[in-house]
Structure formats: C-alpha cells, structure tokens
Amino acid sequence: MLDQKLIRENPTSVEENLSLRGKVYKISYIHELTIKKKQIDIEISSLQSESKKLSKSIGQVIGESQNKNTQELNDLKKKGNEYRIKISELEEAQRILDEQIRNEIYKLPNFPSKDAPIGKDESDNVQIKTWGDPLIKENLKSHWEIGENLNIFESAKSTKISKSRFITLIGDGARLERALINFMLDMHTKNNYLELMLPALVNSESLTGSGQLPKFSNESFKCSNDDLWLSPTAEVPLTAFHRNNIIDSKQLPLKYVAYSPCFRREAGSYGRDTKGLIRLHQFNKVELYWFCDPSKSIEAHKKITLDAESILKKLNLPYRLVDICTGDLGFSASRTFDLEVWLPSSKCYREISSCSNCLDFQARRSSIRAKIDKKNTYIHTLNGSGLAIGRTMAAILENGQQTDGSVKIPDALVPYFGSNILKTA
C-alpha cells in the first residue's frame, strides 16, 4: 500500500512513479478523498476534545451537588447530546471515506525502483549474468517424457482425482521431491534462516496484507464456507506472521525459510505449459523471506538472491539472473531479480525463483513496524523462492538425462535422495 500522506500531499509524484510501470494511473479521485478525510479527522478530534471536557464538568457538578436534576445539569446534558450527534454523523462520513480510500489505495501497485530497467513487458527484462554451461544437444527429451519413461509421475489419474494441472508423484519421483525440499531447507537453515511450517489456508486479511487481494481474487482458490483461501505462496502467511507487530529493531533482519504447498488457479493461462511440472494448480516451494531495516533492503535484496542462487549452484543447474523491467514487475514488488534455470528440451531459461524487494509496501498493508531512531517505522519485506521444487525437479531431469534414459542426480542431492542415479526400477 502506498503512503496515504504522500497521495494527499504529492499526488503528482505518485502518478509519475506509478507510470513507470508503463500504464497511466489517475489518482485525482483518491487524492480528493484523502483531503476530505483529513479535514474530517481534524474536526472529529477537536469535537471529541470539547465533548470530553464537558462530560468531565458534568461529573464534577454531580459530585458537588445532591440534586441531580437541576436546570444547569439538564442544559449541560443537552449540549453534550448535541456533540454526540454531531460526532457520530462525522464518524459515519469518516467511515465511508475510509472505506472508499482503502478500496482505491489497495488496488494501486508498488512504485518501481529507480534502479529497475525501464520497459514495457517481459521482452525488456535485462539479463545480468549467466552461470554454468547450458546443455545443448539434439534428441534431448522433455522432463515429462523422462518422467513418463521412469514412471515417477503421471497426470491422467490426477486429472481424475482433481482436474487438469494436478500431478501425482510416484516412487522415486515422490522421493526426489521430498529430497529437494529437505535439501533446500537444510541449506537455508544452515545459512541462518529460521524455518517455519505455516498454515496453508489463509484468510482475506492475510492475502490483502501481502497484495494478492483485492485485485487478484481470481488467482487463488477460495473455500466457499469460510473466509479462507488456499495460499498461493508462503509469502502470504510469512507476511501475515508479523502482521500488526512492532518488531524489536535489534532483531532485524528476521530471516525465515518456509516450505509450503502453493495453490494457484492459473486463470488466463489455458493451453500454456499443459504438460509436465512447470505450471500446476498445486506445487511445492521453499520460500525465503526477510523483514529488514529500510536502510538495508537494497543490500538484503542482493543477499536473498544470492541465497536462492546458491541452491542452483549446489545442484549444478545452469541458470541466468534477470533484472525485471518496470513494466513486468509484480504488483507488490519494487524491484525483482528472477533466476531462470536452463531447460534443454525447450532450449530456453525458465523462471525458477523470483526475488523481490517490496520496500514498505507489504509492511504498510500489514502494519509491520520497528522502532528505528525512536520512531515506529514501516520495515521492508523481501521474498524469494529458494526454490520452486517442481521446476527444480524438471531441471534436474532434463539436465541430468543420460542416453540410456536414466537421470544423474546432482552430487549435493545424493545424501538426500539416497542414490546418484534415477532409473527404471
């Protein structure tokens, strides 16, 4: 959420900053609302002050006299009643205005960072570096072909169980998924991340706090009988973990790692990535998350990205680092580095981690602060996948494939998987 005070006092700069996303944002309406609301806030406060003094004086008069029905008292009470009516009218107006402002302000995305490359869409993203040698050969199999041959996952039965875009992992496939989760959690906890196992169902307030609601209600699954949704990413409960908290600034940065299943409706992506492990309604992910001092978030963003990268390096998977342009930034992000892993069958890099600095955008929505220099200050939040498990498995299958149809397991994973080769039983 953007700062309401900034919208009220400097609407032009707000519009300019937002327009870096390559779209026009008109905020004159919300600007007027914030001005009106401020006036009402001031008026209410001064009326409350007068009314409070009056009530105290009534208390005094009653205390001093035996007779509780004097003309003086009745006049004072009458005056108090007038205050009460006036205040409640203003409070009603304030409530309506506040709701209108929230409705509007919650739909405004975060400001893009000045450091992010300016651009319209995906095609303007900037490759910062590559790591490893991309495997380029003819007759390479896709991961779903490999998976089918090895019988480690399948879709048809899963479609019967649920619908399309669900998958069942079988035997060594399930084992490999589990190995990847444990491997990543161990790596990150050794690197001073505190592991959390969070609720997979989250309420509307939590989704609003991290930015998924109200604008993207179409992208998550909702439980019809409750105010609960299937969490689309651990970023949601992680942000909500400290909602309405004032964190001791000595504890910053707080670094968390959480494994969670993620559920996404993938509305609007019909026909894309229909095969394999790339785009599913349910997938597993290990998420990294920082709550940090606002003055240190740029440095923290580099670190969280390095921490995600370290997994790809350990697994010896070729990847590249991409600086997401202003037009392609997610709603809550101010700057995002994507890690894209090489998928030889499609001869391209595919996103496997997205590391974002949200500045105080989520902290403001979720009211997460720390006392810094004696003032309660919204902290900065950063999130990054470390990594998406299903896509990591896809990359391992494709990059490790052997001519005999087996798959070489990366050395770092062998202790977790229990074998250095994945082949038909």
Place this chain on the structure above:
RNA sequence: GGAGAGGUGGCUGAGUGGUUGAAAGCGGCUCCCUGCUAAGGAGUUACAGGAGGUAACUUUUGUCGAGGGUUCGAAUCCCUCCCUCUCCGCCA
C-alpha cells in the same frame, strides 16, 4: 458440534456508570546507601496515531480481545464476532 468459564499495562492481578489510562505487587529504569556482592531506601515506568518544533519537548485523540450500541460520560450496561480454558462428543 454441545455445556460452562474467561480475555484488563512487559507479567500477576484489582476494578459494575463520573476528573479512571486504570489500585496493588512483580519486573524495568534513575538515584541514594553500605568496600564489592547480597539486602535496603527514594523516585520513576503503558501503548499507538495526529498536529507543532532541528531537537529536548509540547499538545490532542484513541486504546482494558475486536466491532457495533445505550449514555452528557463505558474497562464497567446491551448486541455481534474472535480467541483461550474446562467438561462432553468426534477425530489424525
């Protein structure tokens, strides 16, 4: 799911309509005292927001689980919701 009991400051806990943001105790902080420690004494100590000031600070509002209501005035009375505990039922 049924029945009952609760939710008050960092903690324990008093407070059923009036100058009460809240007694008392513990804890915290400051100072004093004895060589150090232990013990003791005096004082001080909720939080959040707004406005003003470079700042120390001043001022104002709100807050006793949350949100409404009654009243000139609510921690206290009424309603709704959330949460915790106990018993029963169910259950991994």
